[in-house]
Every structure is written in C-alpha cells, then in structure tokens.
Amino acid sequence: MEDLLGLLDSSGPRLFRLLKRLTLREDVAQVLMQELFLALNRSPAFHRARDPAAYAYRTAMHLAFAWRRERKHEPVAEPLQSEPESVGSSPLTRMVRLEEFELVLGMLDSLPKLGRDIVVMRYIQGDDYEEIARRVGKTTHQVRALCHKAICRLRELMGERLHSGD
Amino acid sequence: MTTDDQYDVVRLLEELAKLDAAEETVERALARTRAALMAAPPCRRTGLRLRSLRVALAAGLLLAAGVWGLTGWLARPGNSMFAAVQETMTHVYGVTYQVRPIRVSFASALPAKIMLLDERRSRSEDDRMIAVVDSKQRRIMQLDLKEKTATIIDYVDLPRVNEFDLIRNLKQGKVEQLPNREIDGKTVLCFRAQDDAGGGWSEERILLVDPATYLPVRIETTFTNAQGKEMMFGICDDFRYNVTLDESLFALTPPKGYRVTTRRQDPPPAQVVVPAKPISPEVRLEVRIAEDKPGPGLTEKIFGRPRSHVLLYLHGEVELSNPDFQSVSVSHSTMPPAYEVVFRLTPAGGKKMADLTNKNRGKQLVILVDGNVLFFPARIRSQISDSFSVSGGITKDEAERIVAGLQER
Numbered sequence: 189m190e191d192l193l194g195l196l197d198s199s200g201p202r203l204f205r206l207l208k209r210l211t212l213r214e215d216v217a218q219v220l221m222q223e224l225f226l227a228l229n230r231s232p233a234f235h236r237a238r239d240p241a242a243y244a245y246r247t248a249m250h251l252a253f254a255w256r257r258e259r260k261h262e263p264v265a266e267p268l269q270s271e272p273e274s275v276g277s278s279p280l281t282r283m284v285r286l287e288e289f290e291l292v293l294g295m296l297d298s299l300p301k302l303g304r305d306i307v308v309m310r311y312i313q314g315d316d317y318e319e320i321a322r323r324v325g326k327t328t329h330q331v332r333a334l335c336h337k338a339i340c341r342l343r344e345l346m347g348e349r350l351h352s353g354d
Numbered sequence: 355m356t357t358d359d360q361y362d363v364v365r366l367l368e369e370l371a372k373l374d375a376a377e378e379t380v381e382r383a384l385a386r387t388r389a390a391l392m393a394a395p396p397c398r399r400t401g402l403r404l405r406s407l408r409v410a411l412a413a414g415l416l417l418a419a420g421v422w423g424l425t426g427w428l429a430r431p432g433n434s435m436f437a438a439v440q441e442t443m444t445h446v447y448g449v450t451y452q453v454r455p456i457r458v459s460f461a462s463a464l465p466a467k468i469m470l471l472d473e474r475r476s477r478s479e480d481d482r483m484i485a486v487v488d489s490k491q492r493r494i495m496q497l498d499l500k501e502k503t504a505t506i507i508d509y510v511d512l513p514r515v516n517e518f519d520l521i522r523n524l525k526q527g528k529v530e531q532l533p534n535r536e537i538d539g540k541t542v543l544c545f546r547a548q549d550d551a552g553g554g555w556s557e558e559r560i561l562l563v564d565p566a567t568y569l570p571v572r573i574e575t576t577f578t579n580a581q582g583k584e585m586m587f588g589i590c591d592d593f594r595y596n597v598t599l600d601e602s603l604f605a606l607t608p609p610k611g612y613r614v615t616t617r618r619q620d621p622p623p624a625q626v627v628v629p630a631k632p633i634s635p636e637v638r639l640e641v642r643i644a645e646d647k648p649g650p651g652l653t654e655k656i657f658g659r660p661r662s663h664v665l666l667y668l669h670g671e672v673e674l675s676n677p678d679f680q681s682v683s684v685s686h687s688t689m690p691p692a693y694e695v696v697f698r699l700t701p702a703g704g705k706k707m708a709d710l711t712n713k714n715r716g717k718q719l720v721i722l723v724d725g726n727v728l729f730f731p732a733r734i735r736s737q738i739s740d741s742f743s744v745s746g747g748i749t750k751d752e753a754e755r756i757v758a759g760l761q762e763r
Contacts (some may be wrong), residue, residue: 201665214379289388311364311370339363
C-alpha cells in the first residue's frame with residue numbers, strides 16, 4: 189500500500205491529466221484514476237514490476253482506451269472544461285476541436301498497442317525517447333522507429349477519413 | 355476540413371497535450387483515489403507460497419501488534435483516511451450546517467446556522483446575533499438583532515473560525531478512527547479527535563463521515579474542564595455542500611438603521627528572535643521559478659517527505675542569488691502564531707524580485723540553498739519587492755537552524 193500511495197503522490201497528477209486527455213472528460217478521468225489504483229493494488233504484476241511507475245502509465249492508457257471502446261456508440265463527450273490556449277472561445281470552434289480530438293484518439297486506438305502507447309507517451313505526455321525506451325523495454329532507436337511508423341499510419345488513417353468525407 | 359496541415363495528426367496530438375485540468379480537480383481526484391485505496395482490502399501478494407509460513411508470519415505480526423500497542427498500530431490507516439477526509443473538505447465550499455448546543459454549563463447558547471462561502475468568509479446566525487467573519491481581512495462584523503447595533507472588529511485574532519475549518523486543519527496525530535456507526539440506517543465512518551482547549555480544558559470531537567463523499571454528516575463536540583467535568587456538548591449536523599450562497603450575506607457593511615461601533619485590535623509587533631545578518635558567502639542561495647508540469651529545459655526536483663512530497667519542475671535560470679540579499683533573520687508573530695524567516699533584499703535585488711514576481715504570477719517561487727530546495731515552494735500571488743518572509747509550518751527550532759546555516763558568522 190505504501191508504494192502505491194507513494195506513486196499516487198509522485199505520479200498521480202500526471203496520471204490524472206493523462207486520463208483526462210485520453211478520455212476528454214474529467215468525471216471519467218476521476219473514476220478511471222480510482223479504478224487504476226485499485227487495479228494496481230490487486231495486481232501481483234505491478235508489485236513485481238521493475239518500474240512500477242511505467243507499469244502504472246501503461247495500465248492507465250489501457251484503461252482509458254478500453255473505456256473509449258466501450259462507449260464507442262454513445263454520444264460525444266461533454267464539452268471540455270479547460271481548453272488548450274489555441275482553442276478560441278467560440279462554442280463552434282470548441283465543438284470542432286473536440287470532434288478532432290475524438291477522431292485522433294479513435295485512430296490511435298486502432299494502432300498496435302505498443303505503437304499507440306509510444307505515441308501517447310511522446311506526444312500527449314511529452315516524454316523523451318530515452319524515457320519511453322526505458323518504460324517499454326526497447327532501445328531508443330527502436331522507439332523512434334515505432335513512433336515514426338505509428339505517426340505515418342495515423343496520417344494514412346486521417347487521409348482515408350478525409351477522402352471518405354466523414 | 356481544408357488543408358492537410360490543419361488535420362496533421364502531430365499538431366492535433368500536441369494540441370491535445372495542452373489540455374489541462376484545474377489544480378483543484380486534480381487534488382480532488384487524488385484525495386478520492388487515496389481514500390479508495392485506503393478503504394480497499396490489502397493486496398494479497400507475498401513471496402511466501404507456503405501456507406504454514408504465512409500463518410506463522412501472521413501470528414508473529416499479531417504478537418508484535420499486541421506488544422507495541424494494537425490501538426496505535428491500527429489507528430494508522432484511520433489517519434490516512436482522515437487525511438483523505440480533510441483533503442476533500444478543503445475543496446468544498448458553499449457549505450451550510452446547524453450547530454445545536456445540547457448541554458451547556460457555563461453560558462447560554464442558541465442553535466445557530468453556519469454558512470461558509472469560501473476559504474475566508476463565513477457567517478453564523480442565531481435568533482439574537484449574526485456574525486460575519488472575513489479571516490483574510492481579519493475583520494468581524496457582529497449584528498445584535500434586538501439592540502440594532504453593529505460591532506466591527508478589525509485585526510482580530512482568529513485562531514478558530516468554525517468547526518468545519520477546525521477539522522480541516524486538525525493535526526492527524528490527534529485523530530483516531532473508531533468503529534463505523536449508523537445514522538438513519540446508513541453506515542458512516544467515525545473518527546475521534548482530542549485536543550487541548552487551553553486553560554486546562556480539553557475538547558473531544560466525534561466526526562461522522564459519509565463513506566461515499568468523504569464529507570462530514572455530523573460533528574459532536576464535548577468540552578471538559580480541568581476537573582474532568584463536561585462543560586458543553588454540542589452537535590453540528592444538517593450539512594449541505596455546494597450550496598449557492600449570496601455574496602451579500604458575507605458583506606462587512608452594517609445594514610441601514612444599525613448603530614455602528616468600531617473596535618481595533620492592533621496586532622502585536624513581530625518579535626525578533628534572531629537578528630538580521632548578511633548571507634554567508636559560503637552558502638549558495640538561489641531563487642528560481644518552478645512550473646507544475648514538466649517541459650523542455652526544466653529540471654525535475656523532489657521536495658518533501660515521502661507520501662507528501664511534491665515534484666517541482668525548475669527553470670534553469672537563477673533569478674536571484676547571494677548578492678541580491680541584504681540579510682536574513684527570524685521573527686515571531688502572534689497573528690497567526692508563526693515563526694518567519696525574513697529575507698531582506700538589496701535595492702537591486704528588490705527590483706529584480708519585483709520584475710520576477712510581476713512576470714510569473716501563479717508560478718512557484720523556489721528558494722534553494724546549495725542546490726537543495728529550502729522551503730515548501732510558494733505560489734506567486736502578488737508583487738514582492740524589498741523583502742519577503744517564509745512562515746508556513748516552520749517551528750522555532752527549524753527557523754533558527756535554517757538561519758544559522760545562512761547567516762555570516
């Protein structure tokens with residue numbers, strides 16, 4: 189329990205923000221945050237993990253994407269409560285941006301898990317390649333290659349989506 | 355959907371990365387998670403596969419618990435849960451509740467309604483009096499409804515404002531968790547807090563908390579005199595949270611038709627505990643700015659004890675250093691009771707600090723000595739110029755030790 193409480197103190201804020209970015213909803217992020225730590229508490233693998241924080245981040249990503257898959261057919265998320273600076277104040281702009289985020293997150297989920305996690309760590313978490321490599325147990329070179337491949341695939345998916353006119 | 359650039363996935367992901375959550379929301383989420391963890395059954399993990407060995411270990415632990423004092427040992431998780439209650443209480447405003455004196459031996463007291471608007475403003479109402487308290491302005495307005503008089507007291511010392519604030523700030527060492535209780539058919543968490551009320555009196559609070567929200571549903575307070583006789587027993591209940599309260603209820607302006615009396619309780623002057631001396635050239639004193647989030651060029655630094663530490667993301671630039679400081683001293687102020695480490699800046703240092711604090715409102719100001727974070731970082735709320743002091747939770751010994759290390763010998 190002590191190790192989990194320590195992890196909550198040290199990495200909790202970043203984990204919560206990650207969950208919010210992946211779900212686009214604060215209420216869901218709060219629920220998933222509790223689920224995450226309760227799941228880690230029950231997980232023998234977490235307690236055996238060489239890098240418990242890395243294990244927690246990847247579990248958080250899996251939980252968030254699992255939640256996205258479960259609610260695939262439900263209505264679009266509630267409006268963002270805190271917006272990126274670049275998003276204008278117009279409700280229409282916000283709605284469009286929200287749809288774009290939903291779109292890109294949906295596409296991310298269609299990538300292989302490792303590529304998806306690396307893209308999330310690199311672009312949404314802002315981690316450097318060395319840190320990501322340590323977390324996923326690959327070399328920096330491999331991580332760069334996987335990240336590049338995942339981004340190319342995302343661009344392809346986006347292109348297909350644009351051409352299909354959806 | 356017009357250009358490829360507009361829909362570039364990297365740009366979209368980077369935009370998504372800017373999506374932030376309010377500090378309050380994050381803290382609430384952490385408090386709830388902590389509470390859920392504490393309430394969860396312990397993880398069944400052990401490297402011991404042999405049942406007999408596990409049984410032996412359990413027996414050993416029980417024996418140890420018995421020897422060391424079972425109550426104190428078991429009270430620890432309760433304290434952590436109480437910490438979660440306190441954290442949840444910290445983020446709740448728009449609170450109303452009733453105070454009901456049940457048995458009072460030393461004075462007359464009426465049932466009162468308490469309203470808490472935010473962290474500084476509260477109001478209590480009974481049939482005779484209304485009191486509005488603004489702890490930031492250190493001002494109280496008392497209205498006598500029968501006599502139609504208003505008394506405004508300035509610079510009043512406010513050691514305790516209300517039961518809710520008192521519990522929010524209670525030291526955890528004084529709290530133990532009791533077995534759960536039932537209220538109206540609902541199981542609630544139960545905590546007992548005992549404290550010295552001064553003058554030989556003691557006070558005991560029983561706090562009953564809704565396990566779903568981690569917020570109090572009832573507080574029972576008992577005051578006992580030096581002879582152990584119960585002098586007062588009161589109950590706070592009918593708690594309502596996130597109530598929309600009209601700000602005008604908390605105005606410190608007396609209503610029309612009231613005779614106004616103003617009193618001023620001047621704060622006693624701060625007492626110098628350690629006289630000011632220049633900073634020793636042997637120590638490297640630095641002031642830097644820190645962010646809440648990691649970012650390019652920022653250095654992560656951990657400050658604090660395990661389980662209560664914070665992560666700071668320090669900027670590389672040293673904004674102020676030894677030549678910008680004129681002196682450092684310790685003073686003692688009784689309002690609120692605190693020991694302060696007072697840093698006085700040179701005119702050039704003061705100018706630098708004024709620019710720094712003007713440009714970085716909302717960020718954290720970090721003081722480092724020889725590369726180590728000295729105090730819990732303060733968030734910049736206003737401009738600082740010629741001097742500043744650090745006071746939060748510093749004991750006399752700590753303040754003296756810090757200053758002894760900083761001052762020129």
